[in-house]
Amino acid sequence: MQGKALEWAYEIEGKDFRNAGKVSSKVKEILKELGFDPAFVRGVAIASYEAEMNVVCHAEKGTLHFAILPEALKIVVEDQGPGIPDIALAMQEGYSTAPAEIREMGFGAGMGLPNMKKNTDELNIASTVGKGTVVEMVIRPPLPRE
Ligand SMILES: Nc1ncnc2c1ncn2[C@@H]1O[C@H](COP(=O)(O)OP(=O)(O)O)[C@@H](O)[C@H]1O
Ligand SMILES: [Mg+2]
Structure with missing residues (x-):
């Protein structure tokens, strides 16, 4: 692959x-x-699903x-939305501000951010209240076998 990056970008609609x-x-x-290794793909899929769902559940669009x-996979999810006032609090297992109608659909268990943490090597969140959130995740694949 020699330093050449493969990149994609996908739009996410809030409440869709x-x-x-x-x-x-x-x-x-x-x-x-x-x-890619199936276990690695599974971890990436969980992390990206949770980040995607957070835009759907909590933001306007992203x-x-x-x-x-060359050495890792990077996922950046940026959204326009309310932002996260207290990131440390949002990171806690079970913490959710999801309203009743979202919980009724089976979302809002407050495990998204903790699961993103668990399935990534690096998780960085930057957020501005009233503007939006940027979630950056780095996931390193297992080393290939000879
Ligand atoms: N992109 C986002 N924009 C605004 N708030 C967010 C975003 N992502 C997470 N949050 C806040 O952090 C809380 C915890 O997120 P998470 O762990 O994914 O749980 P859940 O999505 O089930 O509520 C959310 O309830 C919400 O308050
Ligand atoms: Mg979530």
Whole structure:
């Protein structure tokens, strides 16, 4: 691959529960097709699904950028939305501000950010209240066997 980055970008609509999950399915499909380790692909799919769902559930709209770099996979999800006032609090297992109608659909368990943390090597969140959020995740694939 010699320093050449493979990059994709997909739009995510807030409150579009019909299409929710499609972007992370696409990411999963690309990685599977490229022959990445199945356990690695599963972890990436979980992390990107949770990031995608957070845009659907909590923001107005966003974009998922996905790049295969020489040594790692990078996913950046940026959105326009309310932002996260207290990131440390949002990171806690079970913490959710999802309203009743979202919980009724089976979302809002407050495990998204903790699961993103668990399935990534690096997770960075930058957020401005009233503007939006940028979530950056780096995931390193297992070293290929000889
Ligand atoms: N992109 C986002 N924009 C605004 N708030 C967010 C975003 N992502 C997460 N949050 C906040 O962090 C909380 C915890 O997120 P998460 O762990 O994914 O749980 P859940 O999505 O089930 O509520 C959310 O309830 C919400 O308050
Ligand atoms: Mg979530």
